[in-house]
Amino acid sequence: MxxxxxxxxxxxxxxxxxxxxxxxxxxxxxxxxxxxxxxxxxxxxxxxxxxxxxxxxxxxxxxxxxxxxxxxxxxxxxxxxxxxxxxxxxxxxxxxxxxxxxxxxxxxxxxxxxxxxxxxxxxxxxxxxxxxxxxxxxxxxxxxxxxxxxxxxxxxxxxxxxxxxAHAYVWINHDMFEEAGIPIPETYGSTWEQYREWANLLAKGDPDQRTVYGFHMPTNNIQMIVNGIRTFGGWELNEEGTASPIDEGWRGFIQTAYEFYQVDKIMPTAADIGSAGTVGLFAAQKLPIMVSSRGTNKSVREAVGPEDGSGGNFRWSAIALAEGPNFNGWGSSxxxxxxxxxxxxxxxxxxxxxxxxxxxxxxxxxxxxxxxxxxxxxxxxxxxxxxxxxxxxxxxxxxxxxxYRIGANYRGLEWEQIIVNTTDLVYLGEREPDEAFFTELETALQELLARPI
The missing domain is CATH 3.40.190.10 (Periplasmic binding protein-like II)
Incomplete structure (x- = not known):
């Protein structure tokens, strides 16, 4: 070479x-x-x-x-x-x-x-x-x-x-972890079960009106969606790009997000985040765990200061997102x-x-x-x-x-929009992530992928 x-x-x-x-x-x-x-x-x-x-x-x-x-x-x-x-x-x-x-x-x-x-x-x-x-x-x-x-x-x-x-990193607030009695996690090896446990310990206020949320990931972002599906052992499409079978990866990721949003109420919606954005909430110590992509690290350094807290603010770090036992690799964006x-x-x-x-x-x-x-x-x-x-x-x-697996008809923007619009109904509490929901989602995606280029 x-x-x-x-x-x-x-x-x-x-x-x-x-x-x-x-x-x-x-x-x-x-x-x-x-x-x-x-x-x-x-x-x-x-x-x-x-x-x-x-x-x-x-x-x-x-x-x-x-x-x-x-x-x-x-x-x-x-x-x-x-x-x-x-x-x-x-x-x-x-x-x-x-x-x-x-x-x-x-x-x-x-x-x-x-x-x-x-x-x-x-x-x-x-x-x-x-x-x-x-x-x-x-x-x-x-x-x-x-x-x-x-x-x-x-x-x-x-x-x-x-x-x-893309969304393969998790930012954590060390000071808030220690105050809650949670050991600072290692860079690699965290799990989704731990995120849920930690977030429930860290969240504050009435579940319907949190003053501090426990966790956030952008479920309306296709890069996050693909990584989420893969970390739970699934694929976003078949190899031919002609279908999006709703496999264990889709079900696991959507079910987990639903539990964070609606069961435990530890994850803010877009309306809850407001103009401050997730980095703003993280800097204000109202969000101790957030999943995001590489550019966020620079934003956190600017908003919070050095990782060791030497700038007078809290200590923090970035760790790797949980992979899951049947992990299929991060989507290369x-x-x-x-x-x-x-x-x-x-x-x-x-x-x-x-x-x-x-x-x-x-x-x-x-x-x-x-x-x-x-x-x-x-x-x-x-x-x-x-x-x-x-x-x-x-x-x-x-x-x-x-x-990434690529749809054979290259209708990626429409594919993303169907996923976001449909899953939002679950995340906002308007639908249950039951078998009827997953069947409707798969049918809608199949109809799109069957359309011509």
């Missing part, structure tokens, strides 16, 4: 090997032409890659959208032009651009609602195996569950910006900056895809933002960030990732 940080000289050599005559002209000195001695012609414009991304990333994730692209330009001479699109409009805009044949060169993709695979199906993303082979880049650079999410029908589409396990099939600079767009997934990218990402990519040797590549206990926890959770 060869680790790459492509410099300008190597870029030119590789371009020549690929037969990229136009690229050589674009990267040559001003006035040079590809025809060698005696060639004439005006100087060529530099190559500019247009990168579609979610608006706001340039400020919230500067390592990804400012610092690494700037280095990439310095290394290769290729310029990167960001095209921010509001997150709520992102995929609609991408499909509009594709329909008019005006897609840029690279685009952010994600697969929590199957959109990455939908884009592959409709021919929007280029496969990059030939480019990877030409440069000696191996899938072994990434964890299997992370790179596996990029592989569709044996071909590689994009490389990971990340393949994170893939993000890429894949090259598009409409790019006029496909090789160069591949180079940008790799630069936003390589070891240098991982270093910047971990040290500036606190996120991992999902590279196989990432703890050896990221320098001082590797000493952070939450970074170490992230790495171990990434390593347990298994790619």
């Amino acid at each position: 060869r680790q790459h940080q492509l410099n300008r000289r190597e870029f030119l050599r590789l371009s020549s090997a690929m037969g990229a005559v136009t690229l050589l002209a674009a990267c040559a000195a001003p006035g040079a032409a590809p025809g060698g001695e005696g060639a004439t012609g005006a100087s060529q414009e530099p190559i500019v890659l247009r990168l579609h991304m979610r608006a706001g990333g340039e400020t919230s994730e500067p390592a990804i959208y400012v610092h690494r692209p700037r280095e990439f330009t310095e290394e290769t001479g290729i310029q990167v032009e960001l095209d921010p699109i509001p997150a709520g409009e992102y995929w609609a805009k991408i499909e509009t651009l594709a329909a008019s044949n005006t897609l840029g060169d690279n685009m952010f993709t994600d697969n929590k609602n199957w959109q990455h695979n939908r884009a592959v199906h409709f021919g929007l993303i280029q496969d990059i195996d030939d480019f990877m082979e030409a440069e000696g880049i191996s899938h072994d650079e990434w964890l299997p569950g992370v790179i596996g999410a990029c592989i569709v029908d044996g071909k590689t589409y994009g490389l990971p910006k990340t393949g994170h396990p 893939l993000n890429t900056h894949a090259g598009t099939t409409q790019s006029k600079h496909k090789y160069e767009s591949f180079l940008l895809t790799y630069a936003l997934s390589d070891a240098r990218f991982a270093y910047l990402n971990a040290n500036e933002i606190g996120y991992l990519v999902g590279r196989a040797n990432e703890l050896e590549e990221i320098g001082p960030a590797a000493e952070d206990p939450f970074i170490q926890l992230q790495f171990n959770q990434y390593a347990k990732g298994v790619p």
Whole structure:
């Protein structure tokens, strides 16, 4: 396996090997032409890659959208032009651009609602195996569950910006645990039974009007739902993506959430959480246990202070979410900056895809933002960030990732909406999680999955 940080000289050599005559002209000195001695012609414009991304990333994730692209330009001479699109409009805009044949060169993709695979199906993303082979880049650079999410029908589409396990972490308030006489849990090995026991000990106030809730997990989030199903031993879909059988995983997760919401009344609803959000409740010591994803750690550090309480607030930590005896792996939530099939600079767009997934990218990402990519040797590549206990926890959770199963008709947004709308009836106490409920849920999902693409 060869680790790459492509410099300008190597870029030119590789371009020549690929037969990229136009690229050589674009990267040559001003006035040079590809025809060698005696060639004439005006100087060529530099190559500019247009990168579609979610608006706001340039400020919230500067390592990804400012610092690494700037280095990439310095290394290769290729310029990167960001095209921010509001997150709520992102995929609609991408499909509009594709329909008019005006897609840029690279685009952010994600697969929590199957959109990455939908884009592959409709021919929007280029496969990059030939480019990877030409440069000696191996899938072994990434964890299997992370790179596996990029592989569709044996071909590689994009490389990971990340393949994170989403809601696979639990934040706990040490001071409140000790006050309740609960030993501080180890980083790994907690159980759902323990969460329920702890939450009942920690909750305060009348059950119908809590002053302190015991536990929270976002049951309206598809990443949480998939992880919940898998931790109870189930799968979100069959392997073909044609059905969502309501197995023991679905039943176990929904039943547990129902007990937390309606039987013990230790978990707040969205209305109970209000504008403060779960981090706000955690910081105010009104929520001692909460399940969330990796970005929450930075928010807790900002709201509460250091884990050891040295900032004058309470002590806290993040631990791994319970796995269950038949655990099927966390859903690998893939993000890429894949090259598009409409790019006029496909090789160069591949180079940008790799630069936003390589070891240098991982270093910047971990040290500036606190996120991992999902590279196989990432703890050896990221320098001082590797000493952070939450970074170490992230790495171990990434390593347990298994790619999402993808619906064959790519109707992931609708699939999520049916699940959320239907299960909310149970969580709000309007339905019982009985056999009739599970039959209705499975029927609704089957009807959706039977619809055409």
